[in-house]
Amino acid sequence: MKNSYTIPRNLLDGLEAFLRVAERKSFREAAEDLGVSPSAISQTVRQLEDRIGVPLFIRTTRSVGLTEAGALFHAQAAPAFASLVNAWEGARTYGGRPAGLLRLNMPRSVVPLLIEPIIADFCDQYPDVDVEVTGEDALIDLAASGHDAGIRVGELLEADMISVRLSPPFRFVVVATPDYLNQYGRPQSAADLKSHNCIRQRISNGSVMPWRLIDGNRMVEIAIKGRVIVNENTAVVSLTKRGLGLAQVSEPLVIDDIRSGALEVVLGPLSPSSPGLFLHYPGHAQVLPKLRAFIDHVKAALATGMLDRLIPPEAPSTPRPATGRRSALRPA
Known part of the structure; x- marks a missing residue:
C-alpha cells in the first residue's frame, strides 16, 4: 500500500x-x-x-x-x-552537549532517598539541562510516556532495559512501632499476621498488594487484613509510625526509623530480598548527552558512598529474590 x-x-x-x-x-x-x-x-x-x-x-x-x-x-x-x-x-x-529536558520517573518514596541528595549538584554542573521528576508508584512504559529514564526495583525491570545499579540488594521487612507490639504482641509466624491490623496498599492495577514471606525455600503470599488501604509507600510508613499496625515495606525506606528505634522489624528471617534499585532506560543505540551526563553523575555520587546509610544493618544471610517479573539486567 x-x-x-x-x-x-x-x-x-x-x-x-x-x-x-x-x-x-x-x-x-x-x-x-x-x-x-x-x-x-x-x-x-x-x-x-x-x-x-x-x-x-x-x-x-x-x-x-x-x-x-x-x-x-x-x-x-x-x-x-x-x-x-x-x-x-x-x-x-543535543548530540554534542548535555541540554534539553530530562524526564525521570520513579516511586514517590525514592525521590527523597536518591534524587534530592544529587539533583542540586547535577543542575549546577549542567545548567543547560532542565529536570522533571515524576514520582508515581505505578509501572509505566518509559518510551510511551516520554520519560528518558526511571528508577525501579530490579525484579520489575523489563528485559530490554539498560540498567545502572543504585543500591545493594535489600529486604522487604515487616515493621511496627514498639508501642503497637507491646499492646498487640509480636507475631512469631506468618499465621500470626491474621490477628493483626496490617496496613495494606493498593497498586496500579487496582488490586491490593499481597505480603510475601519466605517459607523454607519458597515464597508464599499471605492474605492480610487491615482497616486502612493506601496507594503509596510514604503513606504506609507514616501510618505505621503512628502505631496503626504492621506494614511490609522496603528496608531502605525505614532504615533510619529502625536504627532510631521508632520502628522494629518482626519476622526478620522470613523477609524476602529484592535485587535492589536500578536506574533504567530504553536500550537505544545512542544515549542522548543529557541522559549520559545524568548517568555519569549518579555513578560518581554512588562512588562517594552516598548510599552507605541505606545499607541495611543486618543483611539476610542468604539473599532470596522477591517474586515478580524476571528481568535480564543489562548494565550500562
Whole structure:
C-alpha cells in the first residue's frame, strides 16, 4: 500500500539553491557558494520552477531578478528555511552537549532517598539541562510516556532495559512501632499476621498488594487484613509510625526509623530480598548527552558512598529474590 504524504516528498529540493541565487542575484556566485557548477544550479532551479508551475527568475545575459511569483515565494520561503536550519542546528546540539529536558520517573518514596541528595549538584554542573521528576508508584512504559529514564526495583525491570545499579540488594521487612507490639504482641509466624491490623496498599492495577514471606525455600503470599488501604509507600510508613499496625515495606525506606528505634522489624528471617534499585532506560543505540551526563553523575555520587546509610544493618544471610517479573539486567 502506497504511503499518503500530506506534502510532496521532494518539496524542499532546490530550495537552498533558489534562495542563494535570489540573495546573490547570480547563478555563478550561488554555484561558487554551494560548491557546484553554474549549470547544476540552473538545472536545480529549473526543476523547482517546473514543480511549482511558474518561473521564479527573470534571466538576462546581464542580470538575474525575481518574478512576482518568485518574490512572493522568496518572502515566505526564506524565513521558513531559516527556521528549518535553526531547528537542524538546535537538534544537532543535543548530540554534542548535555541540554534539553530530562524526564525521570520513579516511586514517590525514592525521590527523597536518591534524587534530592544529587539533583542540586547535577543542575549546577549542567545548567543547560532542565529536570522533571515524576514520582508515581505505578509501572509505566518509559518510551510511551516520554520519560528518558526511571528508577525501579530490579525484579520489575523489563528485559530490554539498560540498567545502572543504585543500591545493594535489600529486604522487604515487616515493621511496627514498639508501642503497637507491646499492646498487640509480636507475631512469631506468618499465621500470626491474621490477628493483626496490617496496613495494606493498593497498586496500579487496582488490586491490593499481597505480603510475601519466605517459607523454607519458597515464597508464599499471605492474605492480610487491615482497616486502612493506601496507594503509596510514604503513606504506609507514616501510618505505621503512628502505631496503626504492621506494614511490609522496603528496608531502605525505614532504615533510619529502625536504627532510631521508632520502628522494629518482626519476622526478620522470613523477609524476602529484592535485587535492589536500578536506574533504567530504553536500550537505544545512542544515549542522548543529557541522559549520559545524568548517568555519569549518579555513578560518581554512588562512588562517594552516598548510599552507605541505606545499607541495611543486618543483611539476610542468604539473599532470596522477591517474586515478580524476571528481568535480564543489562548494565550500562
